[in-house]
Amino acid sequence: MSKTNNFVFWGLYAIAWLIFVGLSIEAGALLVNFFFSIYNPEIIRNLYQKLDLMAMYNESRLTFYGVYSFILIISILKAVLFYAVIHLMHKMNLSKPFNTFVSKQILLISYFTLSIGVLSHVARQIVKSLMHHGFVPDNLNQFWADSGAFILMGGVIYIIAIIFKKGIEIQEENELTV
Numbered sequence: 003m004s005k006t007n008n009f010v011f012w013g014l015y016a017i018a019w020l021i022f023v024g025l026s027i028e029a030g031a032l033l034v035n036f037f038f039s040i041y042n043p044e045i046i047r048n049l050y051q052k053l054d055l056m057a058m059y060n061e062s063r064l065t066f067y068g069v070y071s072f073i074l075i076i077s078i079l080k081a082v083l084f085y086a087v088i089h090l091m092h093k094m095n096l097s098k099p100f101n102t103f104v105s106k107q108i109l110l111i112s113y114f115t116l117s118i119g120v121l122s123h124v125a126r127q128i129v130k131s132l133m134h135h136g137f138v139p140d141n142l143n144q145f146w147a148d149s150g151a152f153i154l155m156g157g158v159i160y161i162i163a164i165i166f167k168k169g170i171e172i173q174e175e176n177e178l179t180v
Contacts, residue, residue: 008096015091022084029077036070058137065132072125073145076118083114100170109163116156122149 035053038045043059053073059066090107126146129137 011091011096015088018084018087018091022081022088025077025081025084029074029081032074032077036074039066039070053141058132061137065137069125069129069132069142072121072128073142076121076125076145079114079118079121083111083118086111086114100166100173102170105163105167105170108159108166112156112159112163114156115152115159119149119152119154119156122146122152125149 032053039055039059043056055066055070058069086107090104090111093107094104095101123146126143126149129142129146
């Protein structure tokens with residue numbers, strides 16, 4: 003592998019770590035907000051991202067906890083997705099990348115990506131229906147605005163994983179015949 007490709011790979015590895023750390027901080031902050039909402043709901047409007055859902059909390063706690071659960075699950079899944087990417091990049095042997103570990107890890111990444119997309123889409127539709135019932139969560143779109151992109155990306159990664167798996171099967175057949 004050339005020096006340029008190796009440099010790009012390690013640069014992307016560092017970027018993946020930065021994204022993972024950022025997403026982990028976001029998920030942790032949202033989790034802290036959630037626990038504060040249980041014990042002291044009045045302080046919520048002063049916490050992370052000014053995620054003030056007090057009107058929803060006062061109107062219906064079940065709705066508040068349902069919507070906040072979607073926010074938490076999606077943010078945690080994004081952090082786990084990038085952990086899987088980091089794990090793949092750390093364990094992958096660049097001189098011989100076609101092996102079963104890489105294939106399984108790419109498939110796992112596609113499942114995480116597709117799950118994030120589907121959950122984001124479901125959450126967006128639920129919030130849209132809540133808007134018709136008098137709840138006005140105006141600042142929640144940031145958590146699932148990219149649901150379509152995640153669904154498309156998950157599908158593409160899944161196709162790549164299937165092609166990768168077939169390539170490994172062909173490689174193993176070739177090694178047995180030689």
